[in-house]
Structures are given as structure tokens and as C-alpha cells.
Amino acid sequence: MVRVFAFANAMIPTRMNSAFRPRARPVASAAMPAPSPSPGARRTPPPGGCPTGASPRRLPPLLRRAWFSLNQAFRRRIAHLGLTPDQYTALRLLAEGGPAGVRQRALTPLMSSDPNTIAALLERMEKAGWVRRRPEPEDRRARHVTLTRAGWRRFEQAREIALALQAEVLAVLPARARVTFLARLERVAEACRAAAEKPSRFDAPPR
Template identity: 35%
Template sequence: MEQKALDAWTDLVLAYGRITQAMEREMNRSTGLTLSQYDVLLRLAEAPGGRMRMSDLATSVVYSTGGLTRLLARMDRAGLVERVPSPDDRRVVHAVLTERGRERLAEASRVHLAGIEHHFARHLLPAEAGPVADFLQRLHEAADEDGAGREA
């Protein structure tokens, strides 16, 4: 492996960790939400009807099913989501975005986008945006193909 590739990996891991820690603090301080809760609200808002099967949601937010169940229990108690059994299959549970969840998502999105701008986008030169986006998309797709992030 080339040293430059190893250095790039190290910088990616360190930068990701530090940026997400900073954004987690900002999100929590401004909205009372965690980044994981924000991610769940965003995925549900993007889903048809604001609902997703729990298993599909766990995959989309890269969470274990058990971890997502605990997270959604807290979000359900806060009125952000509801867990609704499928009328067709009692083994299937859907996570459904509530109106309160939509309102909190709108508030949190402003904080999240400001964090992306401050911690990431402002450091990206205009000429770098396309190549970096292309590389990260290839990396994401390769990870999906390799099964990275799936439970064993």
C-alpha cells in the first residue's frame, strides 16, 4: 500500500471523528437531539408516507436492529416517531414520523447544514468538490457491494 493512501485513510478517520463529535455537540446543544436521532428523522421524512420498516431503517442509518429499537423507543417517548405494527404482517413494525418529528427535523436541519458548511464545505475548494464527491460515492458504493456495515 502506498504511504499517501495510508495517510489519506488516517486523515479521513481522524477528521470524521472530530467533525462528528463537534456536530454532535452543536446539534445536542441547539436542539436536544443527537445526530443519530436527526438521521432517523431525515430518513423517515425522505421515505414515502414518512414511514419505513424497522429493518430498512436500520440499514439506511447503519445501525443494528437492537440499537435502533432502543433509539426509537426514546424517540417514541419524545413524540418524534411512532412504532406501528404492519396490518399485513404482525412480525413487521414500521417507524412513522410524527408531526412533532417533522417540526424538530426542520429546526435540526438548519443546525446540521450550518455544521456541514462550517466543518466541511468551507474547507473544500470549488475545483475539489466534484472529484471528492465522485471518490466518496465510489467508496460508498464499494462498501455496499462488499457488505460493509451489515450485521454478521
């Protein structure tokens, strides 16, 4: 945190020549009330009821702060396993897919990522011995991804840490409110996804 210190007192001279002394301003009396600001100078609150410059609780910064802090905490706690949060997410999705595994292309929307990023992520995990990729029978260019035994063990180790961290964070809420909070947060996440998929008049025209 950057702290700013003011040294204004050290810059004020001890004496001032009378020729350069500022003239005293007249003090408004009861007979001369101070002028009231014009109606045009008043601030009009924007939609939402919060005046400009205020610090209301807004969704984007709250989501960003929560996600960034949670991601950093989880990253530190699983670092000794050689995992990253993204790699754990991939392990979890593959574990939820069961022994049959998951198509590589299906991981892209599930992880809110792009195909190139997912391919690079799985390549590193394959080299670590956590996943296995094989061509799809109907499309040799596509890949099917499954967990190895080492991948299952790594996932189970990291899952315990993830559940403990979730319990630690949700402990700030009453027990009865946690399920409701997660359900409402899921609705907010779905609304965000719908907003992202909704076309905008500012979108570039298709080529």
C-alpha cells in the first residue's frame, strides 16, 4: 500500500510581509445568506440510486475480488501437489465423467476457455501422467480424455483441500444460508452466461 504524507506545514513561512498579506474576505452574515447552489449544479443520481463517486456494492468488482482471492488461496494450498487451479478443474471434470472420460472439445465450454488453451493444458497433464488422450473412433482428429490412476490420486488429494477451503470461506454465513447462497449464486452465474451469449448491436458484423 502506498502511503502519501503531506508536508504542507513545513512550506508555510513564519513571517509574511504586510504588502503581500491577503485581504480578509467578508464573512456572510445573517442579513447576507450564502448563495445556494443552482439547480443545474446538483448531481442527479444515475440509475440504481447511487450518486456518482459513491462506493456501492456492485456485482463485477465483488465477483472479481472473490474469484481472485479464492483462486490465489487455492493455488497456494495445492502448490505442493504440483497442481494449478485450472489443472484441478480439469481433473474434477474428468472425474465427474467417470471411467468413460470426456471428449476434449467438451472441456472447452465447461472450463470457459478456448480450444488451444485446453489442448496445451491437457498436454502438460498428459506429460505428468495424470491423463490419457486417445483418438475418437468416429473422428480421428478428435480426442477423448480419461484419468489415469495417478490422476485419480492427485484429484482426491486436491479435492480434500478444495472442500476444506470452501468450508472455511462459507463459514462466514449461517449454516442455513449457505445452500441458499450457492443456489442464488448459481442463478447469477447463469444470468452472466446468458448475457455473454446475448448478441449486442456493438458486435462486429460476421465476415
